[in-house]
Amino acid sequence: MSKEQLHEIVSEMREELQGLSDYIYENPELGLNEYKSSKAHVDLLTKHGFEVEYPYLGFDTAFRATFDSNKPGPTIAYLSEYDALPGIGHGCGHNMLGTVDTGAGIALSKVLAETGGRVVVLGTPAEETDGVKVDMANADTFDDIDVAMCTHPSDQNLMSNVSLAMEALEFEFFGKTAHAAGAPWEGINALDAAINMFNLVNASRQQLRPDARVHGIIVDGGVAANVIPEYTRVQFYVRSLDINYLQDVKAMVIRSAEAAAMATGCTMKYNHFEKSYYNMITNQKLSDTYNKNAKDLGIDMIDGGDDLSGSLDMGNVSQVVPSIHSYYDITEGVPTAGHTVEFREATRTEFGYQAMMRTVEILARTGYDVITQPELLKEITEEFNAIEKVN
Ligand SMILES: [Zn+2]
Ligand SMILES: [Zn+2]
Known part of the structure; x- marks a missing residue:
């Protein structure tokens, strides 16, 4: 089993993943009410052999799904979101966001028998309002996890950077x-x-x-x-x-x-009146690995500089485990703001679906690299240990 075989594994998942993204698009649910959406993720992960805690941490629509090779190795986490916005449904594209991260977890699980290690997919409700990633970062969720990754649909392929x-x-x-x-x-x-x-x-x-x-x-x-x-x-x-x-x-x-x-x-x-979000600290070594895998699949990741567009509950996660939160283009570069009808509709285009599948593969390849290159994980961990964190 080589890293290239992930391409075939991911390609075979297109119908399932497109189905998941479309189903959630058609059933938009607000934060902490994502009953249908979280169940759809859990059903797919269960079908692919994951063991699932659901509900998780006292949240009905949160889950923690684990696939364990039962061989030694690192633990890779992918973080799924699936909450919608009032009025415009999936104007932030979380139907596709969650699908990509769950898809990456499933794809990576298919190679673990050879590589060892574990993959965890976390279902993280209410990113738009009262992000449950905050509760996960405060609990023991990440204690046994080596790296955490999340990617967000966008109108550009942006490297993981900062958030407010x-x-x-x-x-x-x-x-x-x-x-x-x-x-x-x-x-x-x-x-x-x-x-x-x-x-x-x-x-x-x-x-x-x-x-x-x-x-x-x-x-x-x-x-x-x-x-x-x-x-x-x-x-x-x-x-x-x-x-x-x-x-x-x-x-x-x-x-x-x-x-x-x-x-x-x-x-x-x-x-x-809502939880506090910490600023995002990108693990540069992990981000470089992601960007290299994107490049290998024909995507040049853009350094957006200190983009100040908002705040992320991934920020809290980045304070407790090496993390990245990058963006992938689903609009063919046409400037399209999030939280709009236009952005929502971009999650239903052929270009969007292809970007979705490619990003699943980039994430899975990045997880593969972390599992199979001990030196890489060592550098990621050293970088993380050296940063100044919120106490
Ligand atoms: Zn969003
Ligand atoms: Zn949003």
Whole structure:
């Protein structure tokens, strides 16, 4: 069995994988409600001889599927996503994303009898909102895993790079109602607190580093224009490439809320309304291996630089195990933003399917390299051990 034989193994899976991606496209489910989607992945993995824990870690739509050669060797993990977006279904292409990672796991499992080692496919719900990869990174999920890989459909073939660390903060202001015309002086205006918080945050933008992002909305702004609002609620996302600098930005936002509450006489409290995501740390050695395999299959991976498009729950995984999160072109290079109908439809084109199958093979080949080249895994692990991580 050689690495080249993975090509034939993957080619034979086209119908099954296209079927899985199409089925999930037709049955879009929001984060933590991916019942049909997760079951479709689990059914396929079970059919191919994987042992599956499902539900996993207390999440109904998460799973951990393992194929063990029962011979010594490293453990390779592929991370599947399958959550959709409100309104536009699979506008982020997670129908194809999950299919590629599950497909890579199945393909690699077919050669393990000769190479040894194990492959684990993790079903990771709710990437768009409350990513369960965070819970997996906090639990013991990756303790016995040597490398973790995930690839995302895109309009370019982008190397694994960085992502922004992110915290999701919710602020509540508590005032006192009063008739807005009859006796406004009796009231304490919680909407003024919310508005002034935004003004104070905006006043600080000039001093933010270029990689910082602060963006928010007023969720509750009062109930009637003739009543002084006694309660308002706002939500902010704060982001930065640097987890330590993120704490400075977060402190600025909290100070703004405190000052607005003080000025208006309100009380304030805050909490996290979604999980915090860490910044992505790409394992360069693992990424180089992936990029080389892409090259061998005719794909030149592009270095997108410090692309600041958003935050990933893969960031948390990258802090506990050597990881990559790369992108593959499904639009023939036509600029197409994610979270759009156009991007969703690209997952149903012949070009998209071919990119999907090629990426399955690149991922499987990369896993094969890690298993069969002990020196490579040693370098990957040394690089990982040397990086500064969140404690
Ligand atoms: Zn996505
Ligand atoms: Zn998305």
